[in-house]
Amino acid sequence: MALFWRKRKQVQTADDATEEAVVSEEGGDGEAPEGGDDAACAVAEGLSAAAQVVDAEAERERVGEEAATEPASAADLAEGGGGQAGGEERRRGLFARLRRALGRGLGGKLAALLGRRKIDEALLEELETLLISSDLGVDTTLDILDTVRERASRNELADASAIRELIRDHLTTTLEGVEAPLTLAAEPGPAILIVIGVNGSGKTTTIGKLAFRLVRDGKGVVIAAADTYRAAAAEQLVVWGERAECTVVRKEAGADPAAVVFDALAQAKKEGADVVIIDTAGRLHTETNLMEELAKIARVASRQVPDAPHEVLLVLDATTGQNAVQQAELFHRYTGLTGLVLTKLDGTAKGGIVVGITHRLKVPVKLIGIGEGVEDLRDFDAGAFIDALMSS
Numbered sequence: 180m181a182l183f184w185r186k187r188k189q190v191q192t193a194d195d196a197t198e199e200a201v202v203s204e205e206g207g208d209g210e211a212p213e214g215g216d217d218a219a220c221a222v223a224e225g226l227s228a229a230a231q232v233v234d235a236e237a238e239r240e241r242v243g244e245e246a247a248t249e250p251a252s253a254a255d256l257a258e259g260g261g262g263q264a265g266g267e268e269r270r271r272g273l274f275a276r277l278r279r280a281l282g283r284g285l286g287g288k289l290a291a292l293l294g295r296r297k298i299d300e301a302l303l304e305e306l307e308t309l310l311i312s313s314d315l316g317v318d319t320t321l322d323i324l325d326t327v328r329e330r331a332s333r334n335e336l337a338d339a340s341a342i343r344e345l346i347r348d349h350l351t352t353t354l355e356g357v358e359a360p361l362t363l364a365a366e367p368g369p370a371i372l373i374v375i376g377v378n379g380s381g382k383t384t385t386i387g388k389l390a391f392r393l394v395r396d397g398k399g400v401v402i403a404a405a406d407t408y409r410a411a412a413a414e415q416l417v418v419w420g421e422r423a424e425c426t427v428v429r430k431e432a433g434a435d436p437a438a439v440v441f442d443a444l445a446q447a448k449k450e451g452a453d454v455v456i457i458d459t460a461g462r463l464h465t466e467t468n469l470m471e472e473l474a475k476i477a478r479v480a481s482r483q484v485p486d487a488p489h490e491v492l493l494v495l496d497a498t499t500g501q502n503a504v505q506q507a508e509l510f511h512r513y514t515g516l517t518g519l520v521l522t523k524l525d526g527t528a529k530g531g532i533v534v535g536i537t538h539r540l541k542v543p544v545k546l547i548g549i550g551e552g553v554e555d556l557r558d559f560d561a562g563a564f565i566d567a568l569m570s571s
């Protein structure tokens with residue numbers, strides 16, 4: 180039974196017709212969506228017990244509590260990070276917020292290390308350790324050190340503090356080289372965004388924040404609750420949909436995720452929505468059946484809307500450091516990512532991970548999460564990010 184939810188109302192629809200429609204949509208290729216129940220069983224074995232046994236009501240309360248803490252981001256709004264602020268103010272707000280989180284990291288440590296020291300092998304060794312421990316990645320670190328050595332041998336670096344500018348330039352080139360905006364419009368529409376990632380990386384929260392922002396900016400949004408493995412997952416999205424005032428399309432726990440997507444697209448067409456955001460269950464890149472499920476979701480979307488999905492966004496928890504790089508590589512190999520979302524940047528001083536991943540994958544970071552509140556999602560701005568990362 181599909182449940183269409185809109186603005187604090189739940190509307191039940193007769194579901195048999197859609198279920199049949201999805202089956203025929205699959206064209207008898209042996210991947211009928213009702214097979215999702217089997218998949219759900221297999222997944223229940225594969226995923227951690229902790230992730231499975233979540234009480235739906237507790238989840239609702241948890242998200243409700245987050246809502247209660249939202250006024251905390253008023254400080255953010257005052258800094259210009261919120262919705263009312265103009266572009267320049269927003270940029271300043273983003274910078275202040277990021278600097279608070281990241282300032283303890285790379286910039287501060289570089290200032291302490293470099294000072295006005297002489298450039299010698301001992302310094303370069305310390306620099307190498309610092310860059311690697313800041314999660315810039317081995318490749319980026321070695322590139323930077325090669326450039327430092329080369330420029331130093333040509334006497335082009337006045338003193339060690341000049342290395343700081345050299346690093347800033349290097350990071351700018353890496354990040355700006357792959358910058359790209361989030362696709363939020365498609366012709367024909369709607370724009371379809373699939374959001375994927377491992378358990379707990381911040382997918383659902385990111386979708387909630389994004390939906391909130393898009394609705395506020397006048398876009399029509401439908402969210403597909405295609406994480407059907409836990410009832411609590413859809414509950415969590417419904418609460419976010421309530422805040423954002425957009426439609427959340429869900430089915431019962433254990434339903435085929437592709438069938439939810441099919442219904443969500445039908446609902447989006449009915450509403451004339453601009454954007455459909457698809458939430459998916461947390462998965463490991465090693466769980467083949469779950470990775471195939473993503474491909475199936477993408478196929479269902481592309482049969483409804485040519486060129487879909489317009490975005491395949493991998494959500495990564497920035498606090499997981501080098502693990503995030505490995506996850507990103509494997510997901511990219513399987514799914515062809517169009518963008519990354521780095522969450523929990525408020526909880527780590529290791530913002531260097533953004534550079535490490537971008538260098539490795541050449542996939543742009545499109546959004547960053549800097550808190551649990553509804554306003555705590557930002558478009559990625561390479562310039563502001565590097566300013567924050569390099570501040571001390």
Ligand SMILES: Nc1nc2c(ncn2[C@@H]2O[C@H](COP(=O)(O)OP(=O)(O)OP(=O)(O)O)[C@@H](O)[C@H]2O)c(=O)[nH]1
Pocket residue numbers: 230245376377378379380381382383384385406412459460461462494522523524525526547548549550551555
């Ligand atoms: N501090 C902070 N916490 C975040 C951020 N984004 C998400 N979280 C928190 O991370 C936890 C997991 O977030 P979810 O959105 O439920 O993660 P998920 O990827 O949907 O998880 P599964 O559905 O279980 O795979 C929640 O407690 C969120 O509030 C962020 O940018 N900063």
Ligand SMILES: [Mg+2]
Pocket residue numbers: 382383384406412458459461
């Ligand atoms: Mg989730």
